[in-house]
Amino acid sequence: MSHDPRLILLDPRDNVLVARQRLAAGETIATGAGSGTTDTAIALAHKVARSAIAAGDKILKYGAPIGVATQAVAAGAHVHVHNMRSDYTPTHHLEDERKAGAAS
Template identity: 80%
Template sequence: MSQHDPRLILLDPRDNVFVARTRLPAGEPIETGMGPAVIDRDIALAHKIARRAIAPGEKILKYGAPIGVATKAIAAGHHVHVQNMKSDYTPTYHLEDERKAGAAE
């Protein structure tokens, strides 16, 4: 297994997401440490990126702890946010505007 891209932070070895330490453009190739991947959309600073493929219904792990659940399949290198995960902490109705905006992209 190789090292992951230095533009990504792995907060805990159990995590299935990275945190972006810089903005990353759509189409940018990255190394996940489990193989190559491509960023699916522009990623903002501090947003989550899938470290590996995540199945629908699978828990999203950050800091080694579950923070939400995947609502659909998420490929390695893809943005993990309201368009494909449900938070364990933030009520869904607070995120509805963001979710609708993500669907329009």
């Protein structure tokens, strides 16, 4: 099964695809592992779940782990800092700091 030509599969082990162009919210897309629906507008070069990803699962891109899902992600959904914690960059700390500020 092939994936939508507007998406790139960088490595066959990946559980995310990369957008080659902007995608509108609510689009049904072929992921190569079935179909999925975009949950929001997807920006150029952003990640889309190739299949359902459970909270705690590693996010694989380039055939390597790049982070961990912080919540369940449906096939076709946007994968970014709102639902994953990066293994390399501290972007997730912004939300941690917001929560800590609210608790003070």
